[in-house]
Amino acid sequence: MITRILSDTCAKVQAKRERRKEARPGELLAAALELFVEKGYAATRSEEVARRAGVSKGTLFLYFASKEELFKAVVRENLAGRIPEWEAEFAAYTGSTADMLRYAMQTWWQRVGATPASGITKLMMSEASNFPELAVFYQQEVIQPGQNLIRRILQRGVDRGEFRPLDMEHAVYLVLAPMIFLMSWKHSFGACGCVLTPLDPEKYLAQQVDTLLYGLCPDGRPLPKESKRT
Amino acid sequence: MITRILSDTCAKVQAKRERRKEARPGELLAAALELFVEKGYAATRSEEVARRAGVSKGTLFLYFASKEELFKAVVRENLAGRIPEWEAEFAAYTGSTADMLRYAMQTWWQRVGATPASGITKLMMSEASNFPELAVFYQQEVIQPGQNLIRRILQRGVDRGEFRPLDMEHAVYLVLAPMIFLMSWKHSFGACGCVLTPLDPEKYLAQQVDTLLYGLCPDGRPLPKESKRT
Amino acid sequence: MITRILSDTCAKVQAKRERRKEARPGELLAAALELFVEKGYAATRSEEVARRAGVSKGTLFLYFASKEELFKAVVRENLAGRIPEWEAEFAAYTGSTADMLRYAMQTWWQRVGATPASGITKLMMSEASNFPELAVFYQQEVIQPGQNLIRRILQRGVDRGEFRPLDMEHAVYLVLAPMIFLMSWKHSFGACGCVLTPLDPEKYLAQQVDTLLYGLCPDGRPLPKESKRT
Amino acid sequence: MITRILSDTCAKVQAKRERRKEARPGELLAAALELFVEKGYAATRSEEVARRAGVSKGTLFLYFASKEELFKAVVRENLAGRIPEWEAEFAAYTGSTADMLRYAMQTWWQRVGATPASGITKLMMSEASNFPELAVFYQQEVIQPGQNLIRRILQRGVDRGEFRPLDMEHAVYLVLAPMIFLMSWKHSFGACGCVLTPLDPEKYLAQQVDTLLYGLCPDGRPLPKESKRT
DNA sequence: CATGAATGAGTGTTCATTCAT
DNA sequence: GATGAATGAACACTCATTCAT
Numbered sequence: 019m020i021t022r023i024l025s026d027t028c029a030k031v032q033a034k035r036e037r038r039k040e041a042r043p044g045e046l047l048a049a050a051l052e053l054f055v056e057k058g059y060a061a062t063r064s065e066e067v068a069r070r071a072g073v074s075k076g077t078l079f080l081y082f083a084s085k086e087e088l089f090k091a092v093v094r095e096n097l098a099g100r101i102p103e104w105e106a107e108f109a110a111y112t113g114s115t116a117d118m119l120r121y122a123m124q125t126w127w128q129r130v131g132a133t134p135a136s137g138i139t140k141l142m143m144s145e146a147s148n149f150p151e152l153a154v155f156y157q158q159e160v161i162q163p164g165q166n167l168i169r170r171i172l173q174r175g176v177d178r179g180e181f182r183p184l185d186m187e188h189a190v191y192l193v194l195a196p197m198i199f200l201m202s203w204k205h206s207f208g209a210c211g212c213v214l215t216p217l218d219p220e221k222y223l224a225q226q227v228d229t230l231l232y233g234l235c236p237d238g239r240p241l242p243k244e245s246k247r248t
Numbered sequence: 249m250i251t252r253i254l255s256d257t258c259a260k261v262q263a264k265r266e267r268r269k270e271a272r273p274g275e276l277l278a279a280a281l282e283l284f285v286e287k288g289y290a291a292t293r294s295e296e297v298a299r300r301a302g303v304s305k306g307t308l309f310l311y312f313a314s315k316e317e318l319f320k321a322v323v324r325e326n327l328a329g330r331i332p333e334w335e336a337e338f339a340a341y342t343g344s345t346a347d348m349l350r351y352a353m354q355t356w357w358q359r360v361g362a363t364p365a366s367g368i369t370k371l372m373m374s375e376a377s378n379f380p381e382l383a384v385f386y387q388q389e390v391i392q393p394g395q396n397l398i399r400r401i402l403q404r405g406v407d408r409g410e411f412r413p414l415d416m417e418h419a420v421y422l423v424l425a426p427m428i429f430l431m432s433w434k435h436s437f438g439a440c441g442c443v444l445t446p447l448d449p450e451k452y453l454a455q456q457v458d459t460l461l462y463g464l465c466p467d468g469r470p471l472p473k474e475s476k477r478t
Numbered sequence: 479m480i481t482r483i484l485s486d487t488c489a490k491v492q493a494k495r496e497r498r499k500e501a502r503p504g505e506l507l508a509a510a511l512e513l514f515v516e517k518g519y520a521a522t523r524s525e526e527v528a529r530r531a532g533v534s535k536g537t538l539f540l541y542f543a544s545k546e547e548l549f550k551a552v553v554r555e556n557l558a559g560r561i562p563e564w565e566a567e568f569a570a571y572t573g574s575t576a577d578m579l580r581y582a583m584q585t586w587w588q589r590v591g592a593t594p595a596s597g598i599t600k601l602m603m604s605e606a607s608n609f610p611e612l613a614v615f616y617q618q619e620v621i622q623p624g625q626n627l628i629r630r631i632l633q634r635g636v637d638r639g640e641f642r643p644l645d646m647e648h649a650v651y652l653v654l655a656p657m658i659f660l661m662s663w664k665h666s667f668g669a670c671g672c673v674l675t676p677l678d679p680e681k682y683l684a685q686q687v688d689t690l691l692y693g694l695c696p697d698g699r700p701l702p703k704e705s706k707r708t
Numbered sequence: 709m710i711t712r713i714l715s716d717t718c719a720k721v722q723a724k725r726e727r728r729k730e731a732r733p734g735e736l737l738a739a740a741l742e743l744f745v746e747k748g749y750a751a752t753r754s755e756e757v758a759r760r761a762g763v764s765k766g767t768l769f770l771y772f773a774s775k776e777e778l779f780k781a782v783v784r785e786n787l788a789g790r791i792p793e794w795e796a797e798f799a800a801y802t803g804s805t806a807d808m809l810r811y812a813m814q815t816w817w818q819r820v821g822a823t824p825a826s827g828i829t830k831l832m833m834s835e836a837s838n839f840p841e842l843a844v845f846y847q848q849e850v851i852q853p854g855q856n857l858i859r860r861i862l863q864r865g866v867d868r869g870e871f872r873p874l875d876m877e878h879a880v881y882l883v884l885a886p887m888i889f890l891m892s893w894k895h896s897f898g899a900c901g902c903v904l905t906p907l908d909p910e911k912y913l914a915q916q917v918d919t920l921l922y923g924l925c926p927d928g929r930p931l932p933k934e935s936k937r938t
Numbered sequence: 939c940a941t942g943a944a945t946g947a948g949t950g951t952t953c954a955t956t957c958a959t
Numbered sequence: 960g961a962t963g964a965a966t967g968a969a970c971a972c973t974c975a976t977t978c979a980t
Contacts, residue, residue, distance in 0.1 A: 042943090057378075058290070058378070060291070063969085063970065063971085073944075073945090074945050074946060075946070075972085076946065076972090076973080076974085077945075079972065080944075085971065140373075144288070144374035146436040146439075147435065147439045148288050148290075150440045150441055150442055153436075153440040154440075154444070157437065157442065157445055161445055188447070188448070188451050191429070191447070191452055192455065192459055195425055195426050195429040195430075195456070198432070199426075199429045200425075202373050202428070202432055203373075206373045206374070206377055207383055209376075209377045210380040212380055212383055212384045212387070214387040214388065215387055215391055215392070215395070221417075221418050226421070228463075229464060233459035233461075233462040233463030233464075234459065234463075293952090293953065293954085295954090305954090305962080306956085306962050306963065309954085314955080315954065517838065518835070520750045520751065520838075521750070523973090523974065523975085524976085525975090533941090534940065536940065536977085536978085537941075539975085544975080545976090603834070603892050603897075604834035604896070607895065608747075608748070608751075610901050613902055614900075617897060617905055618904065621905055625905070645915060647908075648912045649915065651886075655890075655916070656885050656889075659884075659886075659888055660885075666832070666835075666836040666843075667843060669836075670836045670840045672840055672844045674844070674848070675851055681877075682878045685874075686881070688923075689882055690923060692922070693921075693922040694923075732964090753948085755950090763966090764966050764967060765950090765951090765967070766951090766952085766966055770965075773951095774950075
């Protein structure tokens with residue numbers, strides 16, 4: 019009987035605690051993402067991350083052992099952790115590879131490029147050489163899986179005769195470069211408050227994809243029907 | 249004895265001083281460029297800049313009011329100048345526009361991309377949002393003229409019927425993005441000591457150019473003869 | 479499911495709680511003793527004391543107002559008791575005083591020196607100046623009774639003509655110093671993991687006793703038969 | 709001519725600078741010694757060391773790379789560095805070994821035991837197990853050389869037939885233990901402000917030496933003439 | 939009573955900047 | 960002008976202590 023009552027009490031207390039405890043990391047990660055993107059890794063002070071998440075400095079270190087671990091968690095939360103989702107999606111794709119690539123780049127823009135998560139990539143490009151440990155982590159958790167994803171798409175196109183034969187090692191950058199450049203640009207000159215060189219991401223991407231697809235298609239073959247010239 | 253040594257030291261210092269008095273700022277800028285590119289803005293310590301320039305910490309602040317001013321001076325010093333040279337070269341170009349573009353990107357790699365100068369661009373991408381004033385300067389002095397250069401090439405191609413019609417506003421990034429990405433990559437993951445993802449710049453560029461040129465050429469038209477598929 | 483698990487946990491905790499309610503302070507003191515001896519006062523974290531006692535951090539502060547109070551309680555808890563036992567033993571001793579002293583130091587080693595209790599003395603030597611109040615307590619409860627014990631032995635030797643006349647005030651340290659030094663050494667350099675200077679306690683003590691007894695015996699008198707030169 | 713004038717100026721400037729720069733480490737070491745002895749290693753804040761030396765926190769780290777290096781420097785300055793002095797003195801000693809040992813312990817008291825330097829030894833006994841790196845350093849720089857010194861004296865006595873044969877490995881502690889105990893006592897219970905157990909160092913030492921010398925002398929041999937029973 | 943999430947003062951160390959010489 | 964000794968604000972991380980549950 020007592021056990022029963024206690025179990026209820028415990029459950030409630032535990033529930034509230036856990037709800038609170040479970041919410042904290044998310045709030046901290048959101049705050050950290052914002053600040054890392056806004057100010058860079060080194061310039062982001064851990065106390066400010068905590069304050070923006072509405073907790074004290076100590077609490078941050080209750081959930082993340084160090085600033086570096088916090089950063090890694092941000093990367094996992096916003097990039098690395100979402101790769102499997104892409105993998106599943108592409109494994110199930112049945113249309114033409116050109117459409118697949120176009121779809122990939124467009125949804126990438128919606129899910130990553132247009133979100134604060136894109137700031138992380140720009141951040142890593144800036145800080146990689148200063149934080150080799152982070153660079154290794156990022157390469158293992160994001161770059162390699164991401165490149166594999168792209169490579170598989172391109173290979174599918176080549177295998178099905180939709181794309182011309184490609185040096186895969188560098189061909190991945192045909193897809194990566196426009197996306198990474200876009201993120202870097204958006205968070206550098208695009209964010210400096212002075213729009214001398216505006217860049218409409220959607221139009222930019224559309225043109226890049228079109229030109230790329232046309233550039234990839236085998237000689238003599240007509241472009242896939244869905245492709246439209248800008 | 250000590251006096252003796254000191255007198256020698258003083259004499260040498262004096263001699264050096266007079267010889268170099270006017271060279272100082274230049275030596276400091278050179279040292280600063282190296283270090284900013286090598287380590288990034290935040291990680292570059294002003295004392296090391298001074299030491300590499302062969303002067304004392306105090307002297308640095310004699311010529312530049314702050315680290316920030318030094319950074320701005322470095323960026324201002326190392327830009328602009330190059331553009332007119334390219335403009336002249338391209339104004340005189342008589343071959344096909346495809347060859348012209350290929351030539352432009354290849355010589356860009358030799359003259360800029362492969363040199364320390366590429367570090368400045370990467371640096372600007374990293375720090376633009378922290379130095380908006382500088383970002384404006386960089387856009388005016390480098391980006392706009394550079395884009396104009398590219399735009400003129402592309403327009404030439406379109407005008408001569410070598411390229412398909414293009415939305416010029418974004419088409420410049422078809423050329424810019426691969427180059428800027430390459431510089432960023434080279435100075436980030438390419439320089440972090442952990443070569444999980446090596447990238448051969450020459451092969452990378454060749455493939456980008458090929459694909460781009462193929463992607464730009466009008467429907468039904470054969471590729472320009474010099475183009476080779478990778 | 480979660481409720482189920484929680485209910486079990488709660489039930490167990492509850493059972494434990496009631497069984498142990500009165501044992502708590504004792505378990506905390508035991509854990510604290512171990513850790514204070516092992517790591518010193520400053521380096522002992524209160525959370526670890528709690529964990530080793532099987533309770534939460536908060537519970538520790540339920541029984542002891544502060545880390546300082548806990549320390550004081552540990553020292554107070556682990557003292558006193560032993561002295562009367564020695565006193566009875568020595569009051570009944572009938573052999574030679576040399577044998578008595580030898581016996582005293584050897585059994586001291588077995589009952590105190592070689593046990594964790596020796597850590598308390600070392601601890602007090604280290605922290606006495608930081609806890610004057612505690613130092614007074616320790617002097618009253620341990621040092622004075624202990625010195626009286628030794629003094630009585632020495633006086634017995636002098637009275638029976640076995641030892642030469644002694645300045646009793648300082649003579650007690652002839653016996654104390656080797657023992658206290660041994661404890662300090664054992665828990666400092668003897669415990670630092672780097673045995674550059676090993677010290678065999680038994681041999682050390684034997685030699686100290688021998689030399690001391692020989693040094694105490696009156697001129698011209700032969701050494702007590704049991705004494706052996708090392 | 710200019711060189712001449714400059715050399716003078718330089719010399720003066722340099723002189724003043726150097727005098728100041730040379731004085732700093734000494735002032736810092738003195739302050740550090742005081743505070744380490746007063747509060748212990750961990751509890752001594754680097755800022756307070758700096759303040760007591762009349763400089764800012766930053767200046768401390770200009771001269772000592774870390775708190776640990778500061779401590780090592782204190783040890784070297786006050787203990788390790790003075791061992792050669794003793795070695796020279798004893799190498800030149802021509803009297804009896806008993807007198808030599810008595811002299812050694814008495815001058816040790818005057819030069820070390822009675823000075824703040826004695827606090828370092830007590831400190832090391834307290835902190836050795838928490839700072840293994842310091843413990844190793846101290847053993848190498850102080851304990852080993854010190855024990856060698858003592859061992860050499862004892863061996864001299866044995867070789868000349870003044871002392872009975874000894875197990876040298878532990879015999880060094882016959883001399884060391886009384887001294888180390890004295891330092892520990894002085895800086896623990898002797899410093900806690902509550903003199904329940906006063907200890908007159910001079911009398912203490914005299915008695916320890918007497919008893920030790922008597923305990924060391926071979927059977928049947930008269931004590932060295934200078935020895936006096938207390 | 940017991941818990942453990944939350945706190946925030948405190949610490950060693952760095953480095954841009956100043957200024958007496 | 961030139962120096963480099965001195966400064967002190969800043970920052971990541973720790974841990975004794977509190978208190979809502």
